[in-house]
Amino acid sequence: MLSIDDILQQSRNAEPFAREQLVWMLELSPDSEASYRIMAEAREISRRLSGDRAEIHAQFAMNLNACPKNCEFCSFAAINKIFNTGIELSIEQAVENALLLERAGANAVYVMTTASFGLDAFLETGRSVREALRPETILIANTGDQTPANARRIQEAGFNGVYHALRLREGIDTGIPPQQRLDSMRAFKNAGLILGTCVEPIGPEHSNEEIADLILLTGSLEPAYSGAGRRISIPGTRLAQTFGMISELRLAQIVAITRLGLPRNVIGNCTHEPCVIGAAAGANLLWAEIGANPRDTMARTEDGRGCTVNACRNIFSEAGCGILEGPSRFFSSRKK
Ligand code: SF4
Structure with missing residues (x-):
């Protein structure tokens, strides 16, 4: 019989949690006393691991195009018919965006593309962005699946790491085989690129077991x-109409349980989208975005859902979190 006191003691002993223990935590009502105790514990772990220096990572999109991979939760998915025209930044525009985010104080700068964006063009842009940024600025790629040879090219172009995730119900709600995502993550790591990942995109239909499995996978x-x-929710889509969204409180609960389920050598724990309760519940990483955004129906997410670096700073401040100045320690402290 599990109890919240035993769970918290196990966390304080830094002992790993089993799948059924994570499921037990996920089954708690998000507004129960036990859930709030888990959120407080997660906050303390995140604060301690990062020395109370939360991070803000900022992303700009290289392009906006109907994507044939058809992830149903994504506004770029061709089947969702959200955008009729494509946009592709010039190298100069990409450099300008990267410098804007660096000047705003982002701890890492991300370049995102849709899955069908050509790798050669991406690498050419990446090299120019790398050259323009300060040498110590952390540069991260958020692009499609890659072979080991292409992963090495991304590293050679000057990227420090990648964002890549095995999404919930990959291969069911997306047109990408789960193994392909896992193979890419292995290729990135073997190429010396540091991986950032996440348990996403969580909807009300996902079982606690599915979420627990993904928490453990990301930690591994x-x-x-x-x-x-x-x-x-992308308006008009099957997922939006059938299932809707989970609340920020439920998200905060899952952010906290993810923190408890991760090994202590994983220092960062994000909440997406940024929110005060997520930061208060153990998220020490928030996201700023400009340009296209797969969760937005506006072509410039800064006019829609996207947060600025300053907005993220305010969220951390409202949650009582300290903020890192300078290059991301989550990435620089992780050995290649
Ligand atoms: S999430 Fe990525 S791969 Fe999937 S449809 Fe959107 S852009 Fe394409």
Whole structure:
């Protein structure tokens, strides 16, 4: 018989949690006293591991195009018919965006593309962005699945790491075989790229067992960070109409349980989208975004859902969290 006191004691002993223990925590009502105790515990772990220096990572999109991979939760998915016209940044625009995010104080700068964006063009842009940024600025790629040879090219172009995730119901709600995502993550790591990942995109239909499995998987990948992101409803889509969204409180509960389920050498734990309760419940990583965004129906997410670096700073401040100045420690502290 599990009890919250035993769970918290196990966490304080830094003993790993089994799948059934994570499921037990996920089954608690998000507004129960036990859940709030888990959130307090997660917050303390995150604060301690990062020295109370939470991070803000900022992403810009290289392109906006109907994507044939058809992940049903994504506004770029061709089947969702959200965007009729494509957009592709010039190298100069990409450099300008990267510098904007660096100047705003982001601890890492991410370049995102849809899955069908050409690798050669991505690498050319990546090299120019790398050259323009300060040498110590952490540069991260968020792009499609890659072979080992292409992963090495990404590393050689000057990227420090990648964001990549095995999404919930990969291969069911997406057109990508789960093994392909796992193979890419292995290729990235073997190429010397540090991995950031997440348990996402969580909807009300996902069972506690599915979420627990993904928490454990992300922890086993030796990432710079994991965390939890909820699915944002794209209006008119099957997932939005059938299932809707989980609340920020439920997301905060899952953020906290993810923190407890991760090994202590994973320092970062994100919440997506950014929210005060997520930061108060153990998220020490928030996201700023400009340009296209797979959770937005606006072509410029800064006019829609996207948060600025300053907005993320305010969220951490409202949650009573200290903020890192300078390059991401989540990435730089993770050995290649
Ligand atoms: S999540 Fe990525 S791979 Fe999936 S549809 Fe959107 S852009 Fe394409």
